[in-house]
Amino acid sequence: MRTIDRDIRRYLEIERLLNAFFATFDYCLPRCITPEIQNSGHKPTAACCTKKYYALYDLDHPAFELLRRERELLFGKPEQYHWNDPVSPCPYHNPAKGCVLATHKSPVCLSFLCRSAIDVLRNTFGIYSYDYLGVHYALEWILTGEFSEHQYNEFRNSILDMTLKVERSAVSS
Numbered sequence: 755m756r757t758i759d760r761d762i763r764r765y766l767e768i769e770r771l772l773n774a775f776f777a778t779f780d781y782c783l784p785r786c787i788t789p790e791i792q793n794s795g796h797k798p799t800a801a802c803c804t805k806k807y808y809a810l811y812d813l814d815h816p817a818f819e820l821l822r823r824e825r826e827l828l829f830g831k832p833e834q835y836h837w838n839d840p841v842s843p844c845p846y847h848n849p850a851k852g853c854v855l856a857t858h859k860s861p862v863c864l865s866f867l868c869r870s871a872i873d874v875l876r877n878t879f880g881i882y883s884y885d886y887l888g889v890h891y892a893l894e895w896i897l898t899g900e901f902s903e904h905q906y907n908e909f910r911n912s913i914l915d916m917t918l919k920v921e922r923s924a925v926s927s
């Protein structure tokens with residue numbers, strides 16, 4: 755397998771694990787988006803998608819280019835989306851359902867957790883290892899091939915550990 759293909763597959767594997775972690779954590783919809791919609795008289799919200807983040811911080815690197823190409827094959831180009839009453843400048847943001855990108859998000863979109871969510875991770879679950887910028891850079895390094903096998907496995911295991919910790923807390927509460 756060419757290195758760039760390996761790096762993309764690693765990235766998508768981490769994306770799958772992070773999505774499982776976020777699903778277990780279950781913070782954004784019930785604790786941020788739903789209250790905001792209720793408090794605004796049922797208006798849709800952009801939540802944290804306040805810029806065109808899908809490309810904003812992309813590096814000039816072939817792996818980012820391949821990620822974008824695969825994303826557009828699966829979900830279409832951003833300019834293909836036209837929403838009635840959009841609430842976000844990002845075309846991938848469906849006002850009724852949020853981000854249309856089930857996979858192949860950019861590192862910044864995939865890694866972002868707001869301060870409130872990080873506080874809940876710390877105070878409710880005792881997880882101090884989710885560092886948004888650290889995860890962002892780790893994702894970039896996976897894509898650009900700068901993460902060693904050892905670093906990749908450590909990062910992968912840290913996501914699995916956080917997920918397990920949240921799952922165990924939910925079962926015991």
Ligand code: SF4
Pocket residue numbers: 802803804805806807808844845846847848852853854855859863
């Ligand atoms: S691509 Fe998705 S996650 Fe990123 S800013 Fe747009 S809607 Fe939000």
